[in-house]
Amino acid sequence: MSGTFYVLSILTRNYLIFNSELMLCSLFFYNLGGQPFNPNHSYMPRAMLDYTKTVLQKVSFDAKLFAKELKKAVSRLLPSEIEELKIWLQYFILDKPELQPTLLLIKA
Structure with a gap:
């Protein structure tokens, strides 16, 4: 019985190690959006949009x-990012009347 318990504990330990390694790999290879990491995809535009919002x-x-x-x-972002920026800008300037004329810059 102790031999069976020993084998079972080794199998359980190996299973737990495998699961934790699998979890670490999936955390490493998934970006924040939950999409699989694609080495051929350029993640720079999203970073540029986030940087623009911060500035x-x-x-x-x-x-x-x-x-x-x-x-x-507007001159540096992609058209889809400009649309996203426009939506963000509409909400951002709601309580800032001095910035509301700038919305015309992005609609042009």
Whole structure:
């Protein structure tokens, strides 16, 4: 009986190690969006959109500077990212009336 218990404990230990390694691998190979990691895919555009949002938040105290950064962002982002930025911008400027004219820059 002790031999069976020993084999069972080894199998259980190996199973737990395998599961933890599998979990670590899946965490490593999955990005934050839950999609499988694709080495041929460029993740830079998403990073650029996130960076743009951060910059716009930081310069929102000055409408002229905000407009300047928004123009740069529109010239650098992909069309799909510009649409996403437009949606984000509509919500971001709701309580900032001085920035609302800048929405026209992104619609043009």
